[in-house]
Amino acid sequence: MEVAGVTTAGIVLILILWAWRVLNWLWLRPKKLERLLREQGLQGNPYRILVGDLKDLLKMQKEAKSKPMSLSDDIVPRVSPYLECSVNKHGRNSFIWFGPTPRVTLTDPELIKDVFNKISDFPKPNSNPLVNLLATGLVSYEGDKWSKHRRIINPAFHIENLKIMLPIFFESCNDLISKWEGMLSSDGSCEMDVWPFLQNLASDVISRTSFGSSYVEGRRIFELQKEQAELTMKVIVKVYIPGWRFLPTTIHRRMKEISRDVNDSLKEIINKRERALKAGEASRNDLLDILLESNQKEIQEHGSSKNVGMNLEDVIEECKLFYFAGQETTSVLLVWTMVLLSRYPNWQARAREEVLKVFGNQKPDFDGLSHLKIVTMILYEVLRLYPPVVGLARKVHKDVKLGNITLPAGVQVSLPTVLVHHDSELWGDDAKEFNPERFSEGLLKATKGRVSFFPFAWGPRICIGQNFSLLEAKMALSVILQHFSFELSPAYAHAPATVITLQPQFGAHIILRKVET
Numbered sequence: 001m002e003v004a005g006v007t008t009a010g011i012v013l014i015l016i017l018w019a020w021r022v023l024n025w026l027w028l029r030p031k032k033l034e035r036l037l038r039e040q041g042l043q044g045n046p047y048r049i050l051v052g053d054l055k056d057l058l059k060m061q062k063e064a065k066s067k068p069m070s071l072s073d074d075i076v077p078r079v080s081p082y083l084e085c086s087v088n089k090h091g092r093n094s095f096i097w098f099g100p101t102p103r104v105t106l107t108d109p110e111l112i113k114d115v116f117n118k119i120s121d122f123p124k125p126n127s128n129p130l131v132n133l134l135a136t137g138l139v140s141y142e143g144d145k146w147s148k149h150r151r152i153i154n155p156a157f158h159i160e161n162l163k164i165m166l167p168i169f170f171e172s173c174n175d176l177i178s179k180w181e182g183m184l185s186s187d188g189s190c191e192m193d194v195w196p197f198l199q200n201l202a203s204d205v206i207s208r209t210s211f212g213s214s215y216v217e218g219r220r221i222f223e224l225q226k227e228q229a230e231l232t233m234k235v236i237v238k239v240y241i242p243g244w245r246f247l248p249t250t251i252h253r254r255m256k257e258i259s260r261d262v263n264d265s266l267k268e269i270i271n272k273r274e275r276a277l278k279a280g281e282a283s284r285n286d287l288l289d290i291l292l293e294s295n296q297k298e299i300q301e302h303g304s305s306k307n308v309g310m311n312l313e314d315v316i317e318e319c320k321l322f323y324f325a326g327q328e329t330t331s332v333l334l335v336w337t338m339v340l341l342s343r344y345p346n347w348q349a350r351a352r353e354e355v356l357k358v359f360g361n362q363k364p365d366f367d368g369l370s371h372l373k374i375v376t377m378i379l380y381e382v383l384r385l386y387p388p389v390v391g392l393a394r395k396v397h398k399d400v401k402l403g404n405i406t407l408p409a410g411v412q413v414s415l416p417t418v419l420v421h422h423d424s425e426l427w428g429d430d431a432k433e434f435n436p437e438r439f440s441e442g443l444l445k446a447t448k449g450r451v452s453f454f455p456f457a458w459g460p461r462i463c464i465g466q467n468f469s470l471l472e473a474k475m476a477l478s479v480i481l482q483h484f485s486f487e488l489s490p491a492y493a494h495a496p497a498t499v500i501t502l503q504p505q506f507g508a509h510i511i512l513r514k515v516e517t
Helices: 002-039 054-065 081-090 109-117 143-157 159-182 194-211 215-236 250-278 287-302 312-343 345-359 366-370 373-385 417-421 443-447 466-483
Strands: 095-098 101-105 189-193 392-395 400-402 405-407 412-415 484-488 496-499 501-504 509-514
Touching: 002 101, 054 081, 054 095, 081 095, 081 101, 081 417, 109 400, 109 412, 143 159, 143 287, 143 312, 159 194, 159 366, 159 466, 189 194, 194 215, 194 287, 194 312, 194 466, 194 509, 215 250, 215 312, 215 496, 250 287, 250 312, 287 312, 312 345, 312 373, 312 466, 312 484, 312 501, 312 509, 345 373, 345 466, 345 484, 366 466, 373 466, 466 484
Parallel strands: 101 412
Antiparallel strands: 095 101, 189 509, 392 412, 400 405, 484 509, 496 501
């Protein structure tokens, strides 16, 4: 009887502790954070248990995505309707509730600069473990692990290695041109949705530069990662409830199945390559070889203890990240560039004139691509209006001073890229219009030295692959302009939408015409 009494008391105590933790998570902590934020002068909606603002946010997103928008570059009301509403209602530095967690929206470039620079004070938020199935790698690590991975991966993106990869960029672009030329009718024109072609191009490039394989060989990994991204988006917009991921829902099962499949495929590629390197076979100078050689060098220099270098799982995650980020970023940059140049034929003509002046009909080379001023201005303006990722988040793990406010531990900060890029106070009255001329004297002059342009993030954690992406985009755009002029098809429906990256929801229907040479 006495033992039973002790056991019952223990169970009751556990239940009380568990109930207290749930109450704290669902109500006490959010209300405390809300009070602290309001004391700082920040405004937002009152906290609603568990869901916060998510229900309204999802409703507005669904409504915005239900139909195309007018042919305009004022895309914020469609891609971030709730955030725009919140800022208009509560002010530029306000907060929204992402479930039981408040996110402070920052639009002041000085505050954004501080967040980007102080990486130890503002680490990335912990992801839902299901979201991590898409890819972790460098983009999600913190502290020493991030420093180590950045150091090992850096050589893969050195300018000399990018120069070596340039012929691969051209080969993939040339394949695309051949496909499009084969689709032309007798009058030298063709109407098509260029979006899947540009996705395939970027996937082909990342397959060849990462693994030395063609797109056909890498197709399976690409298709699986694409499906994983769509499933990830469904998971992201739900409140994270601890333990929920273990429930065998259809989405959860499929995400885990895809992850196992992709990991097994990459493990086979990596093991095969490591055996080849150990056997003394010549390096292929692709991203995987450079990564493995850099990793081996790190281990030789610092010893082979458990925490030195990358293990097989680390390398797999970096390969998944190469594959996903490398394909996504460039394909969306190219598709919005083609859409905008279709709408602004004068800029298309100026870009083509520059490309033909520099290269004629010859294969673009590194020096020439580096000196394409008009093409670079256009790409920057596309990245400003249609940033690949519309916003970034960081967490506050200890009380921290930011400008004249003190953010309490437990809140997050939101860096709304698309809002800042479209802000007329930062970019002028034409902020919502396509005007590459604003970049004619370079990035520094265009931004007036402020952190108001960050399509690849900013500061110490700026995207390691941004030069790779921009070089690939310059190559692809140059080759396309050498061979085709293009305009929007009457079938085109303007509908930017977020699927991890900012994509054309209904494709990009364009009419291509062969350029007479």
